[in-house]
Amino acid sequence: MWSVVDVLQEFHPFTLSSAPHHANLTLHIRAVGPWTWKLAEVYGDKASSAKYPEIYMDGPFGEAHQNWWDYEEVVLVAGGIGVTPFASILKDMVYKLHQSFKVIRTKQVHFLWTTRSQKQYEWMIDILREVEAADKHKIIKVHIFITQFKSKFDLRTIMLYMADRFHHSECGFSLFTQLRAITHFERPNFDSILQTLKKECKANVIGVFSCGSSSLSHAVERSCREMNRAPDIIFRHYYKNF
Incomplete structure (x- = not known):
């Protein structure tokens, strides 16, 4: 004992x-x-x-990630095992989507997950598949960033990247995960991602929720502050570190 x-x-x-x-x-x-x-x-x-x-x-x-439904536009950022609280959130989204699309105030969700390798997210595949099946209105967009090849971006990695991109463009789902989620072989550029969302977003406030290492939270926070220099659209960042 x-x-x-x-x-x-x-x-x-x-x-x-x-x-x-x-x-x-x-x-x-x-x-x-x-x-x-x-x-x-x-x-x-x-x-x-x-x-x-x-x-x-x-x-x-109480927990900071619980108020995701207060925002029309939501960004969920997970690093490694930091994806676990978002597993709960995504399951809740699936349930609400099954009940009625109108019960969710949120109109767009961007789920970004940074992981070292494919093996680390295999347990999450079933959840993501369930989410995509329930998301008839396609409000949830998933991007998976595999960082294992960051320092070894060789010919093999390039071919994998090109094959997956081509398969996704032709069939609408990833060659590796069989999901609509897009697989990236790199670290996310949060400045670029948030800037793109800012141009496309119709809401005045975007809720950003991150969970993972302190370095991940700091990177997201820096990007949010940079975006908030122009007060037209506000990024509110909530984070939890492991």
């Missing part, structure tokens, strides 16, 4: 990944220490006939 010392000396963020309408609560927990390793072992052993230990939870507590 876990000792009090184990619990007190280790800090692990537990991220809710289920939507409010779900009957069951799902969590994503980073296993990086003795008691979270044990937690993964106990709950991951499906063959075990032992009774699962009880878990006591307190909450709910």
Whole structure:
């Protein structure tokens, strides 16, 4: 069993990944220490006939990403495992889209996810596929940025990039993910992305929500401040760091 010392000396963020309408609560927990390793072992052993230990939870507590529906134009920026809270948001969007398009004030969602490799987002594919299937009005635009090849942009990477772009333009979905989401083999240029949104946006205020490393949040914040130099469209940035 876990000792009090184990619990007190280790800090692990537990991220809710289920939507409010779900009957069951799902969590994503980073296993990086003795008691979270044990937690993964106990709950991951499906063959075990032992009774699962009880878990006591307190909450709910407020969180900055919960007010995404207050904005007509929304930008969601995830870095690595920082995608987990957006998994919950996207599931909630799917549910609301199934209910009625009119229940959502938000008219356009731009979901940007930066990840090192394809393997790191395979678990998210089913969620994105469900989102795209429910999004009949196509209000959600997904861009996946794979940064693993950043320092090794060789001929192989160029060919992969060109093949995926061609397949996407011809068939309407990615060769690698089978999603409408566009795959990029680079880091996102937030200045360029926000500038493009600013030109196309019809709303006066854009809600920007980021989750990931502090460097990611700082990069998004700098770009938002740069865009806010001209007060015609305001970018409001909310962030959470892992």
